[in-house]
Amino acid sequence: xxxxxxxxxxxxxxxxxxxxxxxxLLMPVFYTIGISFNLHGFGARIYEFTFDWYRVVLGDTLxxxxxxxxxxxxxxxxxxxxxxxLLSAKFxxxxxxxxxxxxxxxxxxxxxxxxxxxxxxxxxxxxxxxxAWLGQSLGVGWFDSWFDLGFLTxxxxxxxxTHPYAFIVIxxxxxxxxxxxxxxxxxxxxxxxxxxxxxxFPQIRVGVFSSCAFVTILSFNEAVRTALLKGxxxxxxxxxxxxxxxxxxxxxxxxxxxxxxxxxxxxxxxVIVYTLVRAERLERxxxxxxxxxxxx
Amino acid sequence: MTDRxxxxxxxxxxxxxxxxxxxxxxxVFYIPVVFFILFFAAPMxxxxxWSVFERTQFWMEPGFTLFAYENFFTSARxxxxxxxxxxxxxxxxxxxxxxxxxxxxxxxxxTRAAQHRVILxxxxxxxxxxxxxxxxxxxxLGRNGVVNSVLMELGILSExxxxxxxxxxxxxxxxVMSFLPFMIFAGFLALEAVQNYIFExxxxxxxxxxxxxxxxxxxxxxxxxxxxxxxxxxxxxGVALVPTLLGGPGAVxxxxxxxxxxxxxxxPLAMAISTIMIFTLVLLxxxxxxxxxxxKILEPIS
Numbered sequence: 001x002x003x004x005x006x007x008x009x010x011x012x013x014x015x016x017x018x019x020x021x022x023x024x025l026l027m028p029v030f031y032t033i034g035i036s037f038n039l040h041g042f043g044a045r046i047y048e049f050t051f052d053w054y055r056v057v058l059g060d061t062l063x064x065x066x067x068x069x070x071x072x073x074x075x076x077x078x079x080x081x082x083x084x085x086l087l088s089a090k091f092x093x094x095x096x097x098x099x100x101x102x103x104x105x106x107x108x109x110x111x112x113x114x115x116x117x118x119x120x121x122x123x124x125x126x127x128x129x130x131x132a133w134l135g136q137s138l139g140v141g142w143f144d145s146w147f148d149l150g151f152l153t154x155x156x157x158x159x160x161x162t163h164p165y166a167f168i169v170i171x172x173x174x175x176x177x178x179x180x181x182x183x184x185x186x187x188x189x190x191x192x193x194x195x196x197x198x199x200x201f202p203q204i205r206v207g208v209f210s211s212c213a214f215v216t217i218l219s220f221n222e223a224v225r226t227a228l229l230k231g232x233x234x235x236x237x238x239x240x241x242x243x244x245x246x247x248x249x250x251x252x253x254x255x256x257x258x259x260x261x262x263x264x265x266x267x268x269x270x271v272i273v274y275t276l277v278r279a280e281r282l283e284r285x286x287x288x289x290x291x292x293x294x295x296x
Numbered sequence: 297m298t299d300r301x302x303x304x305x306x307x308x309x310x311x312x313x314x315x316x317x318x319x320x321x322x323x324v325f326y327i328p329v330v331f332f333i334l335f336f337a338a339p340m341x342x343x344x345x346w347s348v349f350e351r352t353q354f355w356m357e358p359g360f361t362l363f364a365y366e367n368f369f370t371s372a373r374x375x376x377x378x379x380x381x382x383x384x385x386x387x388x389x390x391x392x393x394x395x396x397x398x399x400x401x402x403x404x405x406x407t408r409a410a411q412h413r414v415i416l417x418x419x420x421x422x423x424x425x426x427x428x429x430x431x432x433x434x435x436x437l438g439r440n441g442v443v444n445s446v447l448m449e450l451g452i453l454s455e456x457x458x459x460x461x462x463x464x465x466x467x468x469x470x471x472v473m474s475f476l477p478f479m480i481f482a483g484f485l486a487l488e489a490v491q492n493y494i495f496e497x498x499x500x501x502x503x504x505x506x507x508x509x510x511x512x513x514x515x516x517x518x519x520x521x522x523x524x525x526x527x528x529x530x531x532x533x534g535v536a537l538v539p540t541l542l543g544g545p546g547a548v549x550x551x552x553x554x555x556x557x558x559x560x561x562x563x564p565l566a567m568a569i570s571t572i573m574i575f576t577l578v579l580l581x582x583x584x585x586x587x588x589x590x591x592k593i594l595e596p597i598s
Contacts, residue, residue: 006405011405014401014405017397017398017401018398018401018402018414018417021394021395021398021476022417022418022421024473025418025421025429025473025476025477026420026421027436027442028429028432028433028435028436028442028473029421029424029428029429029432031432031435031436031442032428032431032432032435035435042435042440043435043440084327084328084331085328087324087325087327087328088328090325091325091326091328091329094325099591101329104329104332104333104336104337105328105332107336107337108336109527110526110527110530110577110581111340111530111534111574111577112530112531112533112534112535112550112551112573113534113535113536113551114534114535114536114551114552114554114555115534115550115551115554115569115570115573115574116340118554118555118558118566118567118570119339119340119342119343119567119570120335120339121558122339122342122343122346122563122566122567123335123338123339123342125355126342126346156335159331159335160332160335160336163328163332192321214423217423218423220425221424221425221426221427221428223425223427223537224535224536224537228558237425237427240427240428240431241427241537244431244541245540249434249435253431257427257428257431257432260424260425260427260428261424261425261428264423264424264425265420265424268419268420268423269420272416272419272420275416276413276416279409279412279413283409
């Protein structure tokens with residue numbers, strides 16, 4: 001809503017405040033990135049641009065291996081979370097117990113990482129013991145390593161963490177979709193899958209891809225739950241925490257923080273630019289359709 | 297087989313019925329519910345049970361003892377827990393004071409089409425790793441950091457201030473910087489419930505800003521504000537990263553106490569702290585729901 005009688009200077013002042021808050025939130029991150037490119041590190045009087053710290057990080061075999069694990073984890077999390085978020089959004093539309101369902105789906109947002117990680121750690125340890133006991137009782141060995149801390153438990157922890165975000169994004173996109181279109185498709189002979197894939201999905205595709213981007217970033221950045229549930233491997237963010245606590249603020253730490261920030265900015269920046277361009281295109285198309293046709 | 301000259305389709309094969317819309321397809325939609333009950337609700341509920349188990353040297357065994365709770369309430373941990381509640385409450389208030397006016401501004405003064413674009417500005421900082429954002433506060437708030445350098449350069453300070461890092465104030469600043477965008481998102485979503493004509497009517501009647509805010513905006517946007525506040529409060533209490541990196545020696549919160557118990561292999565104590573934390577969260581949400589009906593938050597997406 002625009003107020004034509006509002007003092008323009010008040011409006012400008014409010015915009016300045018808004019941008020100042022954005023600047024305050026982003027400044028530390030950009031400052032850290034700036035330090036990561038300084039040969040002399042933090043606090044030096046001279047600024048000499050270099051990629052050396054990044055070379056050190058990317059030349060460290062352990063860090064490269066941790067990057068690979070981070071990537072595997074992100075891929076597995078996306079592969080599981082996005083279909084689940086789609087199913088959850090579809091289920092939300094059809095269930096009568098909406099409040100209970102949403103409470104269950106969104107509750108992980110309100111449970112702090114350390115608390116959830118601790119609970120899941122003890123849960124999986126007990127589950128692994130339970131399965132080992134079951135295997136022993138049945139005289140078979142293949143229950144032994146189920147739910148031992150490792151890749152699977154880390155993925156489960158990440159699914160629980162990322163699912164609420166993906167669910168909200170898809171649900172918001174789906175709220176603009178009219179269910180009558182599915183009914184029309186079904187009336188024309190399409191089965192449920194065809195109606196979803198050919199009619200509904202093209203309209204919610206943007207939300208699905210956006211949630212893929214969000215899940216990638218959240219998975220890439222996640223440190224606490226993964227540290228508790230990962231078992232024997234390390235992710236990039238876990239390595240950064242270890243580096244910060246054991247070595248302190250070294251040039252390498254700044255470069256690692258820089259890599260994490262730059263990856264997040266590229267992914268989310270792409271989503272934002274794409275969203276803005278698409279919104280602009282749709283607006284232009286809507287304006288063109290609304291304009292009266294001039295007769296010759 | 298014919299009926300009045302028309303072919304009646306043969307009933308679908310048994311396997312088709314099994315995988316059809318009344319068969320497996322119907323149950324596929326329950327996968328997320330089952331997954332979340334199994335791997336989220338069950339572990340959270342079982343936390344209460346494990347908290348009364350007996351501690352062994354490296355693990356715990358079934359039994360019933362309130363030793364973990366006694367250990368918590370009779371040590372400095374309880375005091376630290378209350379202290380972290382106070383820090384979290386301060387972070388909520390500061391986030392509200394800084395963030396909510398931005399949400400109101402976006403909702404009231406920015407055109408409808410541009411509102412979501414402005415909100416996107418706050419998505420970017422929110423999506424950068426919390427670990428990096430907290431870590432990045434160190435060179436900003438430190439003795440030789442940006443804040444001190446700028447203030448000294450401007451002549452406002454004669455010597456650097458040290459109270460903003462490795463102190464309770466550092467923890468509060470870290471919490472605000474970490475969770476402030478969420479107050480803006482929650483506030484913006486909450487204001488979706490306040491229709492534009494309400495503002496217009498108030499403008500026409502010449503309602504003052506304070507009265508408009510206190511009597512109109514606040515009650516209508518209360519469910520969203522409350523949800524945002526609970527999110528910030530609980531995470532400020534439970535995310536151990538902030539006191540670890542910005543709090544200095546002795547700084548703790550509930551998450552860090554639970555973490556320390558895990559490291560000390562005192563699993564019943566860790567579970568007792570988690571139980572107290574979950575109980576605090578459930579209590580807050582229950583009070584909020586009774587007061588403001590939190591289901592209203594879902595109205596824009598329903």
